[in-house]
Amino acid sequence: MPDIHLGLAAYLVALAAVSVGATVQGTLGFGANLLAVPVVALLEPAALPTTTAVIVFPLAAGMTVAEHHHVDWWGVTWLLVGRLPGTVIGVAVVALVAPSTLSVLTGLAVLVAVAVSVARATVPVNRETTLAAGVASGAMGTATSIGGPPLALLYQHHEGPVLRSTLAVVFGVGTLISIAGLAVAGEVHGWQVQLALALVPGIGVGLVAGRFLARRLDARWLRPAVLAVAAVAAVLAIVNGLW
Numbered sequence: 001m002p003d004i005h006l007g008l009a010a011y012l013v014a015l016a017a018v019s020v021g022a023t024v025q026g027t028l029g030f031g032a033n034l035l036a037v038p039v040v041a042l043l044e045p046a047a048l049p050t051t052t053a054v055i056v057f058p059l060a061a062g063m064t065v066a067e068h069h070h071v072d073w074w075g076v077t078w079l080l081v082g083r084l085p086g087t088v089i090g091v092a093v094v095a096l097v098a099p100s101t102l103s104v105l106t107g108l109a110v111l112v113a114v115a116v117s118v119a120r121a122t123v124p125v126n127r128e129t130t131l132a133a134g135v136a137s138g139a140m141g142t143a144t145s146i147g148g149p150p151l152a153l154l155y156q157h158h159e160g161p162v163l164r165s166t167l168a169v170v171f172g173v174g175t176l177i178s179i180a181g182l183a184v185a186g187e188v189h190g191w192q193v194q195l196a197l198a199l200v201p202g203i204g205v206g207l208v209a210g211r212f213l214a215r216r217l218d219a220r221w222l223r224p225a226v227l228a229v230a231a232v233a234a235v236l237a238i239v240n241g242l243w
Contacts, residue, residue: 003190003191003194004191004194004195004198005044005046005047005191005195006043006044006195010043010044011198013039013043014036014039014040014043014195014199015198015199015201015202016202017035017036017039017040017202018032018036018055018199018202018203018206019202019203019205019206019209020035020206021033021034021035021036021202021206022059022202022203022205022206022207022209022210023205023206023209023210023213024206024210025059025063025148025206025210026059026063026164026206026207026209026210026211026213026214027210027213027214028152028164029148029152029155029160029163029164029167029168030148030149030151030152030167031148031230032055032056032059032148032206033052033056033145033146033147033148034110034113034114034146034148034149034227034230035229035230035233036052036055037049037052037106037110037144037145037146037237038106038107038110038230038233038234038236038237039233040052041102041103041106041107041237041240041241042103042233042236042237042240044195045099045100045102045103045240045241046099046192047192047195048099048102048103048106048144048145049090049094049102049142049143049144049145049178049182050179050182050187050188050189050192050193050196051192051193051195051196051199052145052196053141053142053145053175053178053179053182054175054179054192054193054196054197055196055199055200055202055203056145056171056172056175057171057172057175057176058200058203059168059171059203059206059207060168060169060171060172060175061168061172062203062207063164063165063168063207063210064165064168064169064172066165066207066211067161067164067165067168068165069165070159070161070162070164070165070166071162071165071166071169072155072158072162072165072166075125075130075154075155075166076166076169076170076173078127078130078131078134079130079131079133079134079137079151079170079174080134080170080173080174080177081131081134082130082131082132082133082134082135082136082137082138083134083135083137083138083141083170083173083174083177084138084177085135085138086134086135086136086137086138086139086140086141086142087138087139087141087142087174087177087178087181088181089135089138089139089142089143090138090139090140090141090142090143090144090178090181091142091143091181091182091184091185091187093105093139093142093143094142094143094182094185094187095185095187100240100241100242101241102143102144102241103237103238103240103241104237104238104241104242105143105144106144106145106146106234106237106241107234107235107236107237107238107241108234108238109140109143109144109146110144110146110230110231110233110234110237111231111234111235111238112149113140113146113148113149113230114227114230114231114234116149116153117149117152117153117227118227123153123154125154125155129154130154132150133150133151133153133154134170136150137150137151137170137174138174138177138178141171141174141175141178142178142181142182147171147174147178148167148171151166151167151170152167155167160214164214
C-alpha cells in the first residue's frame with residue numbers, strides 16, 4: 001500500500017471529490033480543484049498544492065485530446081506567457097506559509113473565485129487582459145491549485161468547446177510549469193505524488209462523465225450547485241486551518 005497519508009475513509013472521500021470535480025470540469029471547462037482542493041485541505045493540508053496540481057495534468061490532457069480542434073492558440077500563447085511570473089509568485093507563497101495557513105488561503109481563494117463567478121463580470125479579451133489572467137491563474141494555481149477562475153472569467157462568453165479546450169491546454173502546460181517551480185523550491189514530496197496517483201481513477205470517471213454531460217445537460221443548474229458546495233467546503237477549510 002503506497003504512503004498516501006490518508007486512511008481508507010478519508011481516501012474515499014477525496015476520491016469522490018476528485019471524481020465530482022473532474023466531472024464538473026469536463027462539463028464546464030473548469031472547477032475540478034474548485035471542489036477538490038477544499039476537501040483535500042480538510043483531510044490533509046500538507047498535500048497542497050502538489051497533490052491537486054499533479055492530478056490536473058491527466059484531466060487537462062484528456063480534455064485537450066477530445067476537443068483540440070477548438071483551441072484558441074492566440075489566447076493560449078499569452079496566457080502561458082503570463083503564467084511564468086505568476087508561477088514565481090505562487091512558489092514564493094508556498095515556501096513562506098505553513099500548511100494550516102495555506103489551508104486558510106486556499107479557502108479564501110475559493111470564496112473569491114466563487115464571488116467572481118457569481119458576479120459574471122464582462123472582461124474584454126485582449127493582450128493585456130489575457131496576460132493579467134495568465135499571471136493571476138499562475139499564482140493561484142501554483143499556490144493553491146485553483147487557477148481556473150481567472151481563465152473562466154476571461155472566456156465565459158465563448159462557446160463551450162472553445163472555453164473547455166483552451167483552458168485545458170493552459171491547465172496542462174501551466175501545471176507542468178507550476179510543478180517544476182514547486183520542485184525547485186523543494187515543495188514536492190514523494191507521498192504527495194503517490195496520493196495524486198491514487199486519485200487518478202477519479203479523473204478517469206470525470207472525463208467519461210463530463211463528456212456525457214457536456215453533450216446532454218444544460219449546465220445552468222449544475223454551476224450554481226457546484227459553486228454553493230465549493231463555498232461551503234471553502235469555509236470549512238478556513239475554519240480547519242484557523243483551528
